[in-house]
Amino acid sequence: MPLYMAWRGALGDTGLWWSQTRDGITWTPHQRVLGAMSLERPVLAAWRGLLYLAWRDERDQALWWAVSDGSSWSRADERLFHAAFDGRFWIPGQALFNGWPMTSSRPSATTTHTACTWLTFTGAGRDRTIRLCPSPDGTEWNHRHVVRGPHTATGSWPSVVGRTGAGRADRLLLAWPDHDGAVWCALSQDAAQHWSRPAPVPARTLRGIAFAGWGTVDAYAAWAMTPEGEYGIFWADTTGGPTWHDPDTLCPLQHGQRRLDERASLREPAMAAYGTMWR
Secondary structure, eight states, X not given: OOXXXXXXXXXXXXXXXXXXXXXXXXXXXXXXXXXXXXXXXXEEEXXXXXXXXXXXXXXXXXXXXXXXXXXXXXXXXXXXXEOOBOSSOBOOOEESGGGXXXXXXXXXXXXSSSSSEEEEEEOSTTOOBEEEEEESSSSOOOGGGOEEOOTTOBOSSOEEEEEOOTTOOOEEEEEEEOTTSEEEEEEESSTTSSOOOOEEEEEEOSSOOEEEEETTEEEEEEEOOOTTSOOEEEEEEOTTSSOOBOTTTOOBOOTTOOEEEEEEOSSOOOOOOOSOOOO
């Protein structure tokens, strides 16, 4: 009978991993439990010929579980949900795309300044292809409208921001960190039909990029938790493309610049634009 072990990744890796040994000496190569992420240790138990894994999710702190026959694990819930707020109450969350498993990472959506609401996410399971889907009002979603992002864009935690103008298609800026924490971005001028070649930006993070935009003004970006163990919060003026600038001097930004003093986080920050733009 094999012996199983499960654990949370080291440092910024919150994924859950597992391995087994059949002789008490040699362990199989570690494998990831797809869709499982936690800030705490997981719990393993065997019952009636199956192996059960339980953990507290890193995002919503809810308890999740998966079952294994010893060779692979059942998937965590990979559905996408949405809820609407009418100014007083939240409409109960509903599964998008008829409840089909869609993603194993957190999604991102545009908030304002675009003709459509755009949702971006990676695929389910091992699929790290970045996808986008438009909605005319943020409540109606159709899986037939899902489009693929830039051809070479793969990773987790994609983020999107956009803007539009009279008679123009939505202009979208997409950013994502790769598996090493380097951040890439691409620009679409025609509502995700075509994309610029992905280019690196002066940011490193194990999480996503937070975007905020004011109408026709280029969006701002913020991020935290670098692969080097730096938990400071950084920000930049995206200038609407892959050449990000210092928000104060507007000089091209370099890695490590524009850290906010005395601010740190284990997660990516949130950003929103409200009121009158200062420039």
